[in-house]
Amino acid sequence: MMTALALLATALLFGGMILYSFGFAAFVFNALPAQTAGPLIRRAFPWFYLFVIAVSALAGLLALENDRLSAGLLAAIAATTVWARQGLMPAINRATDGxxxxxxxxxxxxxxxxxxxxxxxxxxxxxxxxxxxAIR
Structure with a gap:
């Protein structure tokens, strides 16, 4: 049961990252003028990062019982997303503003x-x- 739940959470994470990265962000920059698209993306990214942190951490916890490698990879994704949200994103914003x-x-x-x-x-x-x- 935990493997199935981990699989579903990981599928949600994968789909969400693909949709945001290749769908939403690209759409915003194609549909809106740059002076509108930039601030909108800037406001959306913290929420995207929170989604990735929460869902990767949840999926990692669900995978922990049966697959420590997957759990570790998902934990690493959560941790590096915290760094991206709290460190990298503000640095990008400072560079833009400056x-x-x-x-x-x-x-x-x-x-x-x-x-x-x-x-x-x-x-x-x-x-x-x-x-x-599939094996089970």
């Missing part, structure tokens, strides 16, 4: 790479848990 385009570009690239790593790690866990659920 007009430091070079620093913004470097930090934004780092945030994209972190998010892609989170999506990849979550996909790996999702496949691993699905395989375990």
């Amino acid at each position: 007009g430091d385009r070079r620093r913004f570009k470097a930090l934004h690239t780092l945030s994209v790479l972190v998010t892609l790593a989170h999506i990849g790690g979550t996909g790996f866990v999702l496949l691993r848990l699905a395989e375990q659920a």
